[in-house]
Amino acid sequence: MTTEPASANLRVLVVDDEELARLRLRSLVGDCPQPKAEVVGEAGNATQALVWLQSQHCDLMLLDIHMPGRDGMQLAAELRTMPSPPAIVFVTAHAEHALQAFELEAVDYLTKPVRRERLHAALQRVAQRMAIAPPVVAPTEDAEPVVIVSDRGRVVRVPVSDVLYLKAELKYVTLRTAQHTYVLDDALSDLEQRLGDRFIRVHRNALVAKKAVRALERRIIAGTDDEGGESWAVRVAPVDEWLAVSRRQATAVREALVAAGL
Structure with missing residues (x-):
């Protein structure tokens, strides 16, 4: 034995x-x-x-x-x-x-x-x-970064590549993926620093993944400074949602569209 x-x-x-x-x-x-x-x-x-x-x-x-x-x-x-x-x-x-x-x-x-x-x-x-996992795992520079969120009592790791946009609301930040919407307590400015150049600030209250930017148009967007009139807005794919773009960020968004060949 x-x-x-x-x-x-x-x-x-x-x-x-x-x-x-x-x-x-x-x-x-x-x-x-x-x-x-x-x-x-x-x-x-x-x-x-x-x-x-x-x-x-x-x-x-x-x-x-x-x-x-x-x-x-x-x-x-x-x-x-x-x-x-x-x-x-x-x-x-x-x-x-x-x-x-x-x-x-x-x-x-x-x-x-x-x-x-x-x-x-x-x-x-x-x-x-x-x-x-293999017996020895060395840290790699290209490891997929994640955003840690709390969702109905669960802790969820959301790959940064899945994030379409982050939008600051009154006391929290909304994180949007193609399938889910999560709520974060982090400040948008802190998230911007952590996420790096994959994202572009389109407004003081919103960051959008560059790969998700599909169009820049003049539209009427509720809750913006131009309430009741047209303002620049960006379409986010694949959810087909429109987010307001401030005048000062419009040029940077156009450049992102050009770089993506759109």
Whole structure:
């Protein structure tokens, strides 16, 4: 009779400043029927975790956020600079950091008290990712960037290539794709800097993907400064929606149309 090699199990490092929290996570990990997982180390703060990683390895880090010294977000950001970092699942009492967590490419975000079923689902996601990904994944310059949005309680990664336009409303920003409309809390100016030159500002309240620009015409657009009269507007494909274009941006939009051969 042969025994299963230890490498067949997910190797888990628990990082939490509370001993009871680490003990509970160790118990929950051990109870997971599939995939098999084992806690191979514990750390009470970010510094201890980094010291542990200098001589040992893990497949997954169960990471608290609020800890003495560097918090879990700072540690996760530092781990991303490693050539082959462990997967991260945040385990925290604070739900408000979920969007930032997924921007750091966390596999999952669990809130305390952690339910056994949720932890096991997170372990399954990690195992699935490891089965698909090669053993060593180097960061690539051409990786598809994403916009992280919250949609009815779910955190969704929207590829930037799917975004048609972003429009500032009263207290939020609408992100439009061909299939969905999402609401963001980010400032439009911040999004403009992050999205780069794939997008063009057509108005103080709107950014449009250059590839989605199809026409520039004089039209009557409700809610513009020229209420009741015609103003420049751009047609966005494939949704066939029209967005107002300010006078100062009309030239830049025309140049984008010319560059696209339209």
